[in-house]
Amino acid sequence: xxxxxxxxxxxxxxxxxxxxxxxxxxxxxxxxxxxxRNSEQEQITQSLLPILKQSRPSNxxxxxxxxxxxxxxxxxxxxxxxKRVEESNFPIKLIYSNSKDETTLYGLLVxxxxxxxxxxxxxxxxxxxTSEVFxxxxxxxxxxxxxxxxxxxxxxxLAQLISKTGKDILYQFTRANERLKQGSLTLVxxxxxxxxxxxxxxxxxxxxxxxxxxxxxxxxxQIQKILEERINEAFIENSVDESALSLCAALAAQEHGDARRxxxxxxxxxxxxxxxxxxxxxxxxxRLASQKIEENKEExxxxxxxxxxxxxxxxIMKANGPSTGEIYSSYKNLCKxxxxxELTQRxxxxxxxxxxxxxxxxxxxxxxxxxxxxxxxxxxITTEMVKKSFKDDLTLQDII
DNA sequence: CCTCCACAGGAACTGATGGCGT
DNA sequence: ACGCCATCAGTTCCTGTGGAGG
Numbered sequence: 001x002x003x004x005x006x007x008x009x010x011x012x013x014x015x016x017x018x019x020x021x022x023x024x025x026x027x028x029x030x031x032x033x034x035x036x037r038n039s040e041q042e043q044i045t046q047s048l049l050p051i052l053k054q055s056r057p058s059n060x061x062x063x064x065x066x067x068x069x070x071x072x073x074x075x076x077x078x079x080x081x082x083k084r085v086e087e088s089n090f091p092i093k094l095i096y097s098n099s100k101d102e103t104t105l106y107g108l109l110v111x112x113x114x115x116x117x118x119x120x121x122x123x124x125x126x127x128x129x130t131s132e133v134f135x136x137x138x139x140x141x142x143x144x145x146x147x148x149x150x151x152x153x154x155x156x157x158l159a160q161l162i163s164k165t166g167k168d169i170l171y172q173f174t175r176a177n178e179r180l181k182q183g184s185l186t187l188v189x190x191x192x193x194x195x196x197x198x199x200x201x202x203x204x205x206x207x208x209x210x211x212x213x214x215x216x217x218x219x220x221x222q223i224q225k226i227l228e229e230r231i232n233e234a235f236i237e238n239s240v241d242e243s244a245l246s247l248c249a250a251l252a253a254q255e256h257g258d259a260r261r262x263x264x265x266x267x268x269x270x271x272x273x274x275x276x277x278x279x280x281x282x283x284x285x286x287r288l289a290s291q292k293i294e295e296n297k298e299e300x301x302x303x304x305x306x307x308x309x310x311x312x313x314x315x316i317m318k319a320n321g322p323s324t325g326e327i328y329s330s331y332k333n334l335c336k337x338x339x340x341x342e343l344t345q346r347x348x349x350x351x352x353x354x355x356x357x358x359x360x361x362x363x364x365x366x367x368x369x370x371x372x373x374x375x376x377x378x379x380x381i382t383t384e385m386v387k388k389s390f391k392d393d394l395t396l397q398d399i400i
Numbered sequence: 401c402c403t404c405c406a407c408a409g410g411a412a413c414t415g416a417t418g419g420c421g422t
Numbered sequence: 423a424c425g426c427c428a429t430c431a432g433t434t435c436c437t438g439t440g441g442a443g444g
Contacts, residue, residue, distance in 0.1 A: 106428065127419030129427050165428090306431090324407065347432055349408065365408080369442025372406025403444080414433075420426080 018239040018274055018281070025234050025267035027067075027260040030076050035229060036222050037073050040213055044077045047211040051092070051147055051186050052081060057177050059187040059208045061155075063194050064215025067258030070190050071096075071153060073215075078149055078188075091144070096151040099158040105165060108158065109133045112150060116140050134172060138179055145182040155189035156196035170200070174207040217257035224249040226259050227266055235270065240281045244269065247283045251290055265289050298381050301358050302389035308343055310390055311335060312351050314399060316361065317383055323366075323374040324349060338395050352377060 023029055034041065050058045064070045078094045085092055095115045102108040109130060113123040118140055123133065141148050150173070152158060162169055176185045187208060194214070197205055218226070227248055231240050248269070252262035266281070268289035273281045305313070315331035316322070328345050335342040343351075352375070356363045363375045379386070390396050 104429065124419065126417090126428075127421090127426095129420085132420085132427090308431095343431095344433060345407085346409085346434080350432090353409085365440095367440035367442095368405085369440070370403085370405055370444090371442075372404085373439060373441090374407055401444105403442105405439105405442095408438080409436100410438100411436080412434085414431105416431095417429085419428100422424090 018236050018279070019234060019267075019270045020236050021234045022267070024230055025263055025270070027072075027263050030072055030079075031229060031233075033229070034069060034073055034076060035226050036218065037069055037215070040215060041073055041077060043211075043213050044074060045081075047213075048077065048081060048149075048186070048188075051149070051184065052085065057184045057186045058210065059174060060189070060211045060213070061197070061208060062188065062190045062213050062215065064190075064192070065217055065256050065258070066192055067252075067256075067260035067262075068215040068217060069259060070215050071151075074151055074188055074190065078151070091146055093146045093148045094151065095148055096153070098153040099161070100154045105158070105161050105169060106130055106133065108152075108161075109137065109169075113137055113140070116144075116146070116148065130169070134169070138176055138185075141183045141185060142180050147184045147186070149186045149188060151188045151190065153190045154192065156191045156193040159196060159200060168201065170204045170208065174204055218253070218259055219257060220246075220249050220253040223252050223257060223259055223262050227262055230263060231266065235281075239279065240266070240270075241283065244281050244283045244286045247286045251286070264293060268293055295385070298360065298385060299389050301360065302386060303392075305355075307340070307393075307395065308347075309351050309355060310393065310396060311338070311340075312348060313355065313360070313379075313386060314390070314396065316377055316379060317386065318399075322376040322378055324352065324377075325374065327352070327377065334399055337399055340395075349375075 019025070024031075044060065044062070047058055047060050050056050062070050062074060075094075075096065078092075082092050082094060093116065095112055097108060097111050097115070099108060102111055106126070106128075110123060110125055110133065113133065113136065116137065118136065122140075123136055140146070155170075159170065173185070173187055189208060200208075224246060227245055231245070245266075248262050248265050251265060252258050255261055265286060266289075269281050269285040272288050272292070273285045276285075278285070302310075302313075311334050312327070312331055315327050315334055318334070319326045319330035324345075328348055331348060332342045352361070352363065355361050356377070360379070360381055361377045362380050363377045365373070365375050367373050387400050390400060
């Protein structure tokens with residue numbers, strides 16, 4: 001029997017790998033051909049043509065569930081246009097930004113600015129009024145005579161953010177061209193929510209929603225084709241079992257046809273198979289991968305919780321009952337044990353809703369007549385999982 | 401049929417942080 | 423040095439509510 005460490009090291013050194021190109025298995029990779037999306041590609045190209053001719057800016061809204069290839073298609077079309085005009089003295093600048101990556105409106109504007117190559121000095125990360133940031137963005141476009149295309153992903157999220165602060169940035173964006181002497185600004189909004197338009201200011205809709213393109217969900221066969229394409233490029237030949245492939249597609253199809261998920265799944269399955277030094281990815285690996293992705297998601301989100309949210313979660317585990325009142329008193333006890341000031345009940349209910357949003361607990365509203373109204377919570381993951389994720393936290397060690 | 405429980409969850413506010421422009 | 427602007431976690435105050443039990 002050889003030493004297991006040696007065995008693994010040997011295998012790694014011998015370079016036997018069934019994945020030959022990992023990058024292709026990340027969903028941000030833009031494949032040569034984007035399958036099943038020909039008519040959408042055409043539509044987007046057509047609606048963006050006016051900027052090529054510099055006739056007028058044309059804004060555009062793209063709808064579709066996650067993982068339907070919206071972002072990839074948009075990026076591909078724009079980069080093609082970009083290439084076409086590269087030699088002419090007509091610079092097109094693609095600016096992509098995902099609203100969910102930025103927690104605030106301000107952060108979003110700054111990330112846009114950074115891509116317009118405004119540096120730390122010209123655009124500080126904090127301290128300015130939003131209108132000031134906006135002005136600087138426009139100035140930059142004006143000075144550089146740029147034709148900027150702002151791609152704003154998850155624009156519904158941004159719209160929500162805006163409605164909270166009362167700032168009408170989207171409207172300002174759509175009207176920006178009137179303030180620009182040179183250059184232009186084109187907006188491409190990408191949204192997961194098909195109903196989001198109704199929540200917008202009608203003035204914004206009229207200019208932003210001139211053109212709309214809807215991406216339909218993929219069905220199982222389509223996902224399978226997409227996977228095949230990527231597998232051909234990323235894996236060595238005959239290293240993915242037929243049934244593993246169709247299982248991947250089936251699992252992803254269950255989740256409203258999310259191709260992104262399917263690609264993730266096959267990548268992780270490939271990595272697991274490789275670690276086992278298997279010759280082939282089988283459906284066993286896919287199942288393991290699916291489980292692992294799920295657990296990883298839970299664990300990382302658990303670890304990133306702030307202290308009080310962790311305490312609340314532990315309180316749910318230790319409480320005598322699942323109702324808010326019982327959780328809160330259990331939480332107060334825990335606070336005493338670890339010597340922290342307790343937060344108000346209002347804050348704790350808010351935290352509970354926040355945790356519920358992340359899917360780690362499930363709440364159900366219960367009306368108990370004279371005994372009032374409560375929300376009863378229950379963990380949707382195992383208590384072991386919670387303990388495992390929290391055991392690194394020094395302040396929590398005594399109570400786990 | 402009315403009452404009244406035990407909270408849910410909205411709104412407005414506070415105080416700390418951090419950095420601008422003048 | 424000072425006022426201003428924005429964000430964030432948290433607080434205070436509040437109104438709303440389905441149905442068991444009288």
